[in-house]
Amino acid sequence: MKFCSSCASPVQQSIPAGDNRMRWVCTNCKTIHYQNPNMVVGTISTWGDGILLCRRAIEPRYGFWTLPAGFLENDETTEQGAERETREEAGATIGGLKPFAMIDVPHVNQVHLFYRATMLTALLDPGEESLEAKLFRAEDIPWEQIAFRTVFKALKWYLQDQQQDPTFERSTFHYDAIALSSRQPRAS
Amino acid sequence: MKFCSSCASPVQQSIPAGDNRMRWVCTNCKTIHYQNPNMVVGTISTWGDGILLCRRAIEPRYGFWTLPAGFLENDETTEQGAERETREEAGATIGGLKPFAMIDVPHVNQVHLFYRATMLTALLDPGEESLEAKLFRAEDIPWEQIAFRTVFKALKWYLQDQQQDPTFERSTFHYDAIALSSRQPRAS
Numbered sequence: 391m392k393f394c395s396s397c398a399s400p401v402q403q404s405i406p407a408g409d410n411r412m413r414w415v416c417t418n419c420k421t422i423h424y425q426n427p428n429m430v431v432g433t434i435s436t437w438g439d440g441i442l443l444c445r446r447a448i449e450p451r452y453g454f455w456t457l458p459a460g461f462l463e464n465d466e467t468t469e470q471g472a473e474r475e476t477r478e479e480a481g482a483t484i485g486g487l488k489p490f491a492m493i494d495v496p497h498v499n500q501v502h503l504f505y506r507a508t509m510l511t512a513l514l515d516p517g518e519e520s521l522e523a524k525l526f527r528a529e530d531i532p533w534e535q536i537a538f539r540t541v542f543k544a545l546k547w548y549l550q551d552q553q554q555d556p557t558f559e560r561s562t563f564h565y566d567a568i569a570l571s572s573r574q575p576r577a578s
Numbered sequence: 579m580k581f582c583s584s585c586a587s588p589v590q591q592s593i594p595a596g597d598n599r600m601r602w603v604c605t606n607c608k609t610i611h612y613q614n615p616n617m618v619v620g621t622i623s624t625w626g627d628g629i630l631l632c633r634r635a636i637e638p639r640y641g642f643w644t645l646p647a648g649f650l651e652n653d654e655t656t657e658q659g660a661e662r663e664t665r666e667e668a669g670a671t672i673g674g675l676k677p678f679a680m681i682d683v684p685h686v687n688q689v690h691l692f693y694r695a696t697m698l699t700a701l702l703d704p705g706e707e708s709l710e711a712k713l714f715r716a717e718d719i720p721w722e723q724i725a726f727r728t729v730f731k732a733l734k735w736y737l738q739d740q741q742q743d744p745t746f747e748r749s750t751f752h753y754d755a756i757a758l759s760s761r762q763p764r765a766s
Contacts, residue, residue, distance in 0.1 A: 391583045395611070398581035408706060411651065423583070426616045427650050429689060462615050463599065467682035467755040468689060489753045492677065492691075494655035501617060501656060503680075518596060563751030565677045567655040 396421045427499040430540075431471040432459020434548050435484050437509040440525025441545070444479045446537055447521045454537035457504065457544065458482070458523075472505045480523035481515025484508060491547055491564035493540040502540040506548065506558070528552075539568055584609045615687040618728075619659040620647020622736050623672050625697040628713025629733070632667045634725055635709045642725035645692065645732065646670070646711075660693045668711035669703025672696060679735055679752035681728040690728040694736065694746065716740075727756055 391414045394401050399418035406413055406422050414423040434457055435442040443455045458479040462471040469487050476482050484507040493502045516523040526532070528549050536542045543566060551561040579602045582589050587606035594601055594610050602611040622645055623630040631643045646667040650659040657675050664670050672695040681690045704711040714720070716737050724730045731754060739749040 393581060393583050393586035395579045395581050395583050395589070398586040401583070424649070425652055427652060428614045429617060461612070462689070464613055464615060464687045465684055467684050468680070469682070469753075469755065470684075489680065489751055492656070492680075494657070496653055496655050496658075499652045501650070563677055565657075567657065 391423060391425075394419060394421055395423065425499075427496075427501055429462040429468065429471075430459050430500055430502045431462045431468050431475060431505075432457045432502070433472045433476045433484060433487065433505045433507045434490060434544060435476055435480075435482055435507045435509050437512050437525055439527050441528070441531065441548070442476070442480055442482055442509065442514075442523065443526055443531070444516060444520040444523045446519070448519050451537035453521065453535075455532050455535050456537040457541045458520075459502070459504070459541075460519075468503055469505065472503070472507070476507065478517045479520050481513065481517060482523070483510045483513065485510050488558075489563055490561070491544045491566075493543060493565070494567035495540060496567065497570040502544075504540075504544045543568075579611060579613075582607060582609055583611065613687075615684075615689055617650040617656065617659075618647050618688055618690045619650045619656050619663060619693075620645045620690070621660045621664045621672060621675065621693045621695045622678060622732060623664055623668075623670055623695045623697050625700050625713055627715050629716070629719065629736070630664070630668055630670060630697065630702075630711065631714055631719070632704060632708040632711045634707070636707050639725035641709065641723075643720050643723050643729075644725040645729045646708075647690070647692070647729075648707075656691055657693065660691070660695070664695065666705045667708050669701065669705060670711070671698045671701065673698050676746075677751055678749070679732045679754075681731060681753070682755040683728060684755065685758040690732075692732045731756075 394416035397419045401414040403412045404415050458476040460475040487505040487507045490506040491504045514523040547564045582604035585607045589602040591600045592603050646664040648663040675693040675695045678694040679692045702711040735752045
């Protein structure tokens with residue numbers, strides 16, 4: 391950030407009165423330009439014993455498999471965002487969304503939230519951001535080609551819960567935070 | 579938003595290629611300036627049978643009672659943010675944080691996330707944003723003077739769960755979305 395989006399004057403970093411963090415502040419109109427983490431919302435959607443994954447047609451991690459997910463938009467709920475991303479990336483129609491897992495990714499200023507959901511039809515129609523969308527049985531999940539650590543973790547939790555209780559009635563909400571590791575690609 | 583924070587040229591709204599939403603796009607350098615919801619993180623912290631509330635020293639809802647909570651910052655996890663807000667607003671030292679409830683507030687582009695937590699000492703030391711910080715027994719909670727609907731809802735869920743199971747072992751993660759109502763103040 392170099393300029394004020396309100397008045398186009400240069401911004402500089404300083405700690406505003408009553409605050410304790412460096413912020414971008416306009417040198418002219420004094421507007422404070424806060425920067426905060428974004429939410430990524432998605433689903434673990436299933437049809438019978440198949441789990442829905444999409445193969446990425448975009449960077450980062452082009453060609454790798456992921457759960458349908460993307461940035462939460464203004465004016466929508468996390469549930470609506472998760473449903474929308476599943477529709478846009480996989481062309482899937484889903485219902486019965488339940489919050490399933492949240493994973494903080496502070497080194498990229500993101501919070502990833504996954505719902506579990508049920509596909510209402512078997513129809514898939516991958517969108518521009520997916521090379522393909524496909525249902526995988528647990529034993530066929532391409533673990534070596536999963537795009538992001540948050541997706542890997544959410545899928546593992548899902549399968550563990552399912553094994554313990556196929557109805558998910560005893561499933562509790564999962565939470566973890568992921569730290570930066572040089573051996574792993576950055577989660578997006 | 580009027581000007582590009584990268585090059586100070588005017589921005590205008592348009593739908594970028596591969597997107598389906600209006601975004602602020604720079605007329606000169608073509609940078610897309612996305613705007614997304616923010617997370618508010620806080621805690622339901624307890625000491626014995628007391629629930630920690632803070633009386634707001636800032637607008638909106640000056641003088642009303644709230645759970646300690648505030649905007650998630652970059653470079654921190656939701657758990658760290660909830661702990662920090664509880665420390666900053668109430669001076670409380672807490673531990674054992676567990677995700678408890680998430681409430682979407684799409685009309686203000688916010689997602690409110692509450693952890694439950696235990697105070698490690700009885701010490702309170704309200705910060706600049708609080709007129710006072712105080713422990714309330716369930717029967718003494720000032721329901722008519724609660725600042726925000728998300729706080730009201732989270733407290734009700736907490737007391738219901740506690741009544742059913744004081745150990746919270748059967749407590750599941752709560753989720754809801756709040757719609758705009760003209761009869762109620764805007765949730766912050």
